[in-house]
Amino acid sequence: MTKITLLAVASLLPLAFPAVAQEWPRFTVHHKIKFREGTEKDRAALKKIAAVRDLVEGDFKVAHDDLNNDGKKEIIILNPNDSHIYSGQGTTVIEIRPSGTAILLQEIVPEADLALTKEKVGKYRALASVDDKGVIGVGGEHDEPFVGKQMVFPMKP
Numbered sequence: 001m002t003k004i005t006l007l008a009v010a011s012l013l014p015l016a017f018p019a020v021a022q023e024w025p026r027f028t029v030h031h032k033i034k035f036r037e038g039t040e041k042d043r044a045a046l047k048k049i050a051a052v053r054d055l056v057e058g059d060f061k062v063a064h065d066d067l068n069n070d071g072k073k074e075i076i077i078l079n080p081n082d083s084h085i086y087s088g089q090g091t092t093v094i095e096i097r098p099s100g101t102a103i104l105l106q107e108i109v110p111e112a113d114l115a116l117t118k119e120k121v122g123k124y125r126a127l128a129s130v131d132d133k134g135v136i137g138v139g140g141e142h143d144e145p146f147v148g149k150q151m152v153f154p155m156k157p
Contacts, residue, residue, distance in 0.1 A: 027117040027126060027152045029134050035061035035078050046077070049102045055079050055092055065116060067093070067105070067124045067155060074105065076114075093127070093155065105155040112137060121154035128152045 038046075038060040046056045055077050064073035074095045091114065093105040106127060115130045128136045129151035139146025 025119065025121075025152075027119050027128055027136060027150050029115045029128060029130060029136060030118040030125065032113055032115045032130060032134055033063045033065060033076060033127075035063045035076070038062045038077075046075070049094070051102045051104055052077060052092060052094055067095075067116065068120075091127075095157070103157050105157055106153055108153050117152060124155035124157075126152045126154045 038056060042062050043056045043060075046062075047053050052075075056079075058079075061078040063076040063078070065076060066072065067074045074093060077092045077094070079092070091109070092107050094102045095105055105124065108127065112129045112131055113134075115128045115134060115136070117126045117128050117136075119126065130136055137151040139149055139151055141147060
């Protein structure tokens, strides 16, 4: 993960884990997120949402998962050409409200596959960067603020 990417994620950490002296929580994988290629039908529906219109211009992948156990699936968009989020493969998570408006929950540039955690931060499960065996990655010396900590990204509505 690049330092630029971490700056975006670092701003979310105080919201999720307010006490600096508090130990980083331990997360476990609920399941890996299963992305599929975005279709023209997906593109037409998503283009109606101003917050993600640009993300579905080119190739994209999409997944639907219930992140807050409310029985409704939120949308996770994986865009391999996403210039909206610095460089590389961007992932955007949105929640569609009954009014048809979208709320941005998270934007990250993962280095690996993504999974949802069993644990919640606030009312949402967190995203986690996982290896091909489904194990949550741990940040190395260049992964501030994740050095020695699990690569977990809480939702920020």
